Amino acid sequence: MLTIIARLVESQGDGLFCTIWLLDEDGKYLHCSAAPSLPGFIAQIGRAEVCAKGASCGTAVYRREPLYVTDILTDPIWDNYRDRVLPYGIRSAWSRPLFTREGKSLGAFSIHSREPRSPSAADLQLIENASDIIGIAIERHLNEEQVRRTEAYLTEAERLSHSGSFVWDVHRPGPAYWSAEMCRIHGRDPSQGPPLFEEDRSLQSAEDWAGLMAAAEKSMREKTDIDYDSQLLFPDGSTKNIRIVAHPVMNSDGDVVQFVGTTIDVTEQRRAKAALETALTEIRKSEARLRTIINTIPVMAWCALPDGFAEFHNQRWLDYTGLSDEEGRGWGWRTAIHPEDSQAAVDEWRDITASKKPGEGERLIRRFDGEYRWHMYRAEPLLDEQGNVVRWYGTLTDIEDRKRAEDRLRSSEQTFRQIVNSIPGLVSTLTTSGEIEFVNNQTLEYLGKPLDELKNWAVSDAVYPDDLPVVIDTLRTSIETGQPTDVELRLRRADGIYRWFLLRRLPQRESHGHIVRWYTLLTDIEDRKQAEDNIRRSEAELRQILDFTPQYVAVLAPDRDRTRLYANQMALDYLGFTLEEWQNTDRHEYIHSDDWERVARETQDKLLRGLPHEFEVRLRGKDGKYRWFLRRRNPVRDEQGRLTRWYSAATDIDDRKRAEQRLRDENIALREEVDQASMFEEIVGSSAALRGVLSQVAKVAPTDSTVLILGETGTGKELIARAIHNRSNRSTRPFVRVNCAAIPQSLIASELFGHEKGAFTGATQRRLGRFELAHEGTLFLDEVGELPAETQITLLRVLQEREFERVGGSRPISVDVRVLAATNRDLNAAVGSGSFRQDLFYRLNVFPLEIPPLRERADDIPVLVEYLVERYAKKVGKRITNIKKKTLEQFQAYAWPGNIRELQNVVERAVVLSDGDTFCVDQRWLEPKHPFESRLSDTTEKALRRLDADREKGIIEAALAETGGRIAGPSGAAAKLGIPRQTLDSRIDILGINKNRFKSK
Secondary structure, three states: OHHHHHHHHHOOOOOEEEEEEEEOOOOOEEEEEEOOOOOOHHHHHOEEEOOOOOHHHHHHHHHOOOEEEOOOOOOHHHOOOHHHHHHHOOOEEEEEEEEOOOOOEEEEEEEEEOOOOOOOHHHHHHHHHHHHHHHHHHHHHHHHHHHHHHHHHHHHHHHHHOEEEEEEEOOOOEEEEEOHHHHHHOOOOHHHOOOOHHHHHHOEOHHHHHHHHHHHHHHHHHOOOEEEEEEEEOOOOOEEEEEEEEEEEEOOOOOEEEEEEEEEEOOOOOOOHHHHHHHHHHHHHOHHHHHHHHHHOOOEEEEEOOOOOEEEEOHHHHHHHOOOHHHHOEOHHHHHEOHHHHHHHHHHHHHHHHHOOOEEEEEEEEOOOOOEEEEEEEEEEEEOOOOOEEEEEEEEEEOHHHHHHHHHHHHHHHHHHHHHHHOOOEEEEEOOOOOEEEEOHHHHHHHOOOHHHHOOHHHOOOEOOOOHHHHHHHHHHHHHHOOOEEEEEEEEOOOOOEEEEEEEEEEEEOOOOOEEEEEEEEEEOHHHHHHHHHHHHHHOOHHHHHHHOOOEEEEEOOOOOOOEEEEOHHHHHHHOOOHHHHHHOOHHHOEOHHHHHHHHHHHHHHHHHOOOEEEEEEEEOOOOOEEEEEEEEEEEEOOOOOEEEEEEEEEEOHHHHHHHHHHHHHHHHHHHHHHOOOOOOOOOOOOHHHHHHHHHHHHHOOOOOOEEEEOOOOOOHHHHHHHHHHOOOOOOOOEEEEEOOOOOHHHHHHHHHOEOOOOOOOOOOOEOOHHHHOOOOEEEEEOHHHOOHHHHHHHHHHHHHOEEOOEOOOOOEEOOOEEEEEEOOOHHHHHHHOOOOHHHHHHHOOEEEEOOOHHHOHHHHHHHHHHHHHHHHHHHOOOOOEEOHHHHHHHHHOOOOOHHHHHHHHHHHHHHHOOOOEEOOOHHHHOOOOHHHHHHHHHHHHHHHHOOHHHHHHHHHHHHHHOOOOOOOOOOHHHHHOOOHHHHHHHHHHHOOOHHHHOOO
C-alpha cells in the first residue's frame, strides 16, 4: 500500500522520488518502508535516528515539524547520512512528520530531488496531501490490527462463556450481526456470518418461534428487554436448549429498530447443516427465488461488470440508501458515499477492478434519512477458465455497532491494562510451555529489563543463584502436572539488590479442561521474611529479655478486681515492694490521687470489653517521689477467645513529661520576656569604662557565679544581665526577668516561687513561679533591693540549698538556676539600716559589677546618638544623614541624670520633630535644672542608695513636697529623684511615708 501511494505521488512531478519512513515501537529510529524509485535504498540506508541530526526525516520527527533541506551537501543534519544517499543522486530532501489524529508520531514522508532546490508551492501542497493520505493509511492499518486483536479477545471470552452476541434488525426482519460463538451455538461456521431469517426460524419449533416473536412484539410495544428460553431443533434430531436475552434499540422517534443481545448455550449443540443444504438447493432451483433471497438477506448485495460498472443492487441496498435501481446503476452509487470519502472510494474500486483480485474496505454510507454509518464492503471477482473477470459480486455489511463496540473494547482494554499495571505485585502471563508472553509495568520497573530479556530469565541474573535450581524444578513440575504452585525466591532489583518474593502460578483452562495459559503473581515478602528471621532470633531470648527489660511489667487476672499475679523485678524495685507486698498493697498507695479517677474513667470500658488500651499515670517510687509512666495493657485469650490474662507494661516518661512542661513553661516565660524585652538590640560603645565592664562580663559569664549588677537607673543593667546569660553555658535555656519593685509585696512570693491551688483567695489553679520557669537557665532579679523582708528569707534559702516550696505547698522543689541581681540602691546602706538582710547581701555580692553612668562614658555618646538616630528615623519613616557637631558637643557636656534612658527619649523626641535630614535638638532641653533640682538630682544620683533610712526618708519627703504629692509623670517625684515610679512607691511603703499629706489642698 505504501509503495502504491509513493508511486502515485512520484507520478505527480518530474524528477521527484518518494520515501516513506515508519517509527519503531520505542520511538528511537525510523525504518524506510517504501522507496519504489530508489532500488537498494532500503537495504543501504536501513534506518534513521530520531534526533537533532537524523537527516531530514529523523530531524523532522524529532522537531515535530516539516523540514525542507535545499542541499544535503551543506546542511549539518545530514552529516551522519550524507555519504550513504549521495550515490543515489539525491541533493534535496523535503520531509514532513506523520501523526495520528491524537498527535502520536507514526513516521515521516520525504520527497527527494536530484537538484539542490527548495520546494515550490505545488510541491508543498503535494507533500501535505500525500502526508495526510499516508498518515491515514498507516493509522488505519494500526487500528485494524488493534481491532483484530480486540475481536480475538472478545471471541475467546464468548467461547469460554458459551455465549454469542447478535443484532436483530426489526425492519428486515432478521439478524444483522452474529458473533463467531453465536454461529457455533447454531451450528454455523463463523465465516458464514448470520443465517437468513428462514434459517433461524427453522431451527426452532413453531411453538418456540411463536413465543419468541410474541416476546419481541411485547418488547417493541412496552420497550422492555427480552428474556426467553427456547430450544433449537437440529436436522439430525438432536436438540439444544438456549436462553435469549436481548435489549431493544430505538431510533430518534422512539421506535424499536433493532435488538442487541446474547444467546447462551445451555445444552448440547445441534447442527444446521441439513437445513442449510436444503436452503442452498432451493436457491439454486430458481433465479427468482435467488433474487428474493438476495433481497431478504441481512446484507446489502450488488453486482458489477468487469470494468466496475454497477448493474445490480439488491432491495436492501436500495431501501437503505433511498436510491432507485436506476439511480444506483453505473457510478451513481457514489452519491451514497460520504462526500469526503467519495473520490477515494472510486479510486480504490478502480484499483481493485484493475488488480482482478478480491478487495475489501470500510466506507461511510448515507442512509435514506441522511445519517452516515460505517459499512464494510467485500468484492469478489467471478473468473472464467482463462482467468478473466466475468462479474464482480460484493456485499456491504453495517459495522457501525461493531465500530462503536471496538471503541468501547479499546477503552475497556486500556482500563484493564491500567488495572493490571496498578496491582501491587509483579504480574505475568505464560504460554502452555511456560514462555513469558506478557508482564505488567511493575515487573519491568522492578527488574529493570525489557520483555525480551525476561523471556530468558532462567539464564539471567534475575533469580538469586542459590534459588534458581529449586524454582526451575518447581515450575517445571507445575507445568507437567498442570497443578498450581507456590514457591519463595529472591529476585534481583534493578539496583542490584535481591528481595524475597512469593510466586503463585495458576492455570487457565478452556471448556475441555485443557490449559491455555498460565498466570503468575509475584508478591514482595521481604519485610515478612525479615520479620520471621527477627522473631526466630528473638524468641530464644524473650524470657531473658523480659527478666531484664527496662520496663515495669505486670500480669493481672481477668477478674473484676484484676488480681495482681506477677510483677518483674524492675517494677518491684521502683515501688520498693516484694511481690507479696505489692499484691496486698492498696493501689491508692502508689497511684497519684489526682490521677485515680481519670485512669478509672478512661480504662473501665476497655477492661470490661477486653480491649487493649494505654494511659498515662503517676506512680510513687520507694523514695516517695512520683514519676510519670505510660502504661499499656493487652489482653491474652485462649483458643475459645476467653480472656485469661492482662499483660501490663509501664514505660517511664517522666523526663519527657517534664521536658514538655518545661517547654510550655519556657514558652510562657518567653512570651512574657518578649513583652518586656529591652529597647536595646545590642551594647553600643567603646569607652574605656564600658570596655572594663564588658571585660568583666566575658570573665564571669562562663561560670555559674551569682552576679550583683550595680548602677544608676537607665544605665542598662538588664542589658548587661542578658549579655552574661548569652555568653554562659545556659544560653540555650530560658532567661527569666523579674522586676521586684513592680510586684506588690503581697504577691512577690507567689510570683517568684509559685503557688498551689487554693493557697490564697484567687488561686484557682497551680501556678509555677519564676524560679521553676528558669530551671537550668538564668533568673534576673531587677530592683532586688526592693524585696520585702519575708521574701528575702526565702530567696536566701534558694541560694543556699537550691530548693524552695510553693506558696501553700509542703513539698520541696529542687531547681538549678543561676541568679543575676541588679539594683540602683546602696545595699551596704540598706544592710546598715536593717532594710536588707546582710546574709542575703553576701550571697548576692559574689561578683559585684558596677555599671558606669553615661556622664562617665562621654566618648560613647556620639556613637550612641548615631545608633539611636538611625533606629528612630527608620521607625518613623524618616531619613536623617547628618548630625550637627554642636549637638554632639551639647550632648557630651550634659550630665544625663537619666543616663541612656534619658538620652533615648531626647533623641526620639528630636527625630519626631525633625523636618530635614540633619539631626539637631532644642538647646533648652539640655539646660541646667533649678538649683534645688540639680542639688536633689545630684544627691539622688550619687548618695540616695548610700543614705540611711532617715536621710532617705527626708529626701523623698522633700521631693513629694515640691511636686505636691505627685509621684508619676514628667513633673512627679519619681522623675525628680531619677528612679522608677514602682521603686518610689515601694520605698514610700517601706519607710512609712504618708504621701497624701503633701498633696495640694
